Amino acid sequence: MTPILKEQIKKFKQQCREHELRLTPQRLEIFTALAMSEDHPSAEQLYQRLCKKMPTLSLDTIYRTLATFVQHGLVNRVDTVESQARFEVVQAQHHHLICEKCKKISDFQWPSIECIELPEGLSRWGKIGRKNVVIYGICKDCMNS
Amino acid sequence: MTPILKEQIKKFKQQCREHELRLTPQRLEIFTALAMSEDHPSAEQLYQRLCKKMPTLSLDTIYRTLATFVQHGLVNRVDTVESQARFEVVQAQHHHLICEKCKKISDFQWPSIECIELPEGLSRWGKIGRKNVVIYGICKDCMNS
DNA sequence: GTAGCTGCAAACGATTTGCACCCCT
DNA sequence: AGGGGTGCAAATCGTTTGCAGCTAC
Numbered sequence: 001m002t003p004i005l006k007e008q009i010k011k012f013k014q015q016c017r018e019h020e021l022r023l024t025p026q027r028l029e030i031f032t033a034l035a036m037s038e039d040h041p042s043a044e045q046l047y048q049r050l051c052k053k054m055p056t057l058s059l060d061t062i063y064r065t066l067a068t069f070v071q072h073g074l075v076n077r078v079d080t081v082e083s084q085a086r087f088e089v090v091q092a093q094h095h096h097l098i099c100e101k102c103k104k105i106s107d108f109q110w111p112s113i114e115c116i117e118l119p120e121g122l123s124r125w126g127k128i129g130r131k132n133v134v135i136y137g138i139c140k141d142c143m144n145s
Numbered sequence: 146m147t148p149i150l151k152e153q154i155k156k157f158k159q160q161c162r163e164h165e166l167r168l169t170p171q172r173l174e175i176f177t178a179l180a181m182s183e184d185h186p187s188a189e190q191l192y193q194r195l196c197k198k199m200p201t202l203s204l205d206t207i208y209r210t211l212a213t214f215v216q217h218g219l220v221n222r223v224d225t226v227e228s229q230a231r232f233e234v235v236q237a238q239h240h241h242l243i244c245e246k247c248k249k250i251s252d253f254q255w256p257s258i259e260c261i262e263l264p265e266g267l268s269r270w271g272k273i274g275r276k277n278v279v280i281y282g283i284c285k286d287c288m289n290s
Numbered sequence: 291g292t293a294g295c296t297g298c299a300a301a302c303g304a305t306t307t308g309c310a311c312c313c314c315t
Numbered sequence: 316a317g318g319g320g321t322g323c324a325a326a327t328c329g330t331t332t333g334c335a336g337c338t339a340c
Binding site for chain 2: 318319320322324329330
Binding site: 169187188204208209 | 305314
């Protein structure tokens, strides 16, 4: 358990209190598993990772819990063209690299994009919120195989 | 029928020949409807738009046809967090504005992003392909209501 | 104590598939 | 003529929901 993870869990517990969400063992396990994952897992994948440690946990609870977390802004649902939804713990603003072959999603930071001038006329569209860049490509692993 | 649309259809027919896809009335209608749409419709929406003009057309055919088009690179499946997939005819590289309230997807061009330097270290990930920016916000219509 | 959670099972919506017939090439 | 394409209906997959019992607060 890294210090970063500890910090995330501490913050999670606090956020639960703030949002009046009960801190159940299931929620804690689901959040922890998601925070430890680097691969933006689907609900199904989280279920498979957790059922050893918590055999009574049901897939429905994962779906419900993730939906609750997303609603309260603790977790992001990641946009992909896949049929299964993928999730990540909300962290600092970041962007995604998606390998078109193995579909693996990796994160990267790109703070300077916030300073880049958007095309003019965009402000006519409405209120601009967060920018999210997705770069598609082929990851190193897939290039070597 | 605008000249642009005519041109798109001409190109579409040629692409069908190149990819050895049979040019059926259904495929032509589905492609045309999608090319005329500005709103990145779902399969269901296309179905509703087409069943007046072509009452025998089935929803399955739309799904199958769209999948075929995506496979052959004539159509893009657009990333969203919605349960329904959305589609667009492949055009010049462009990016998306998504209204967080009404979920409407609009296009915008941003050619200069290609010239912007990516964060260093990204090339270590693998081969970089296309960049896709999604900006979330609130569109003018939703701000006024 | 009680409202919010959970687990179960059944329902649901989007998409896919097997099959027989059709029609583009 | 023949194989790809279509329409129909049934199956599948991811996800959601109703309900009864449980538990964190």
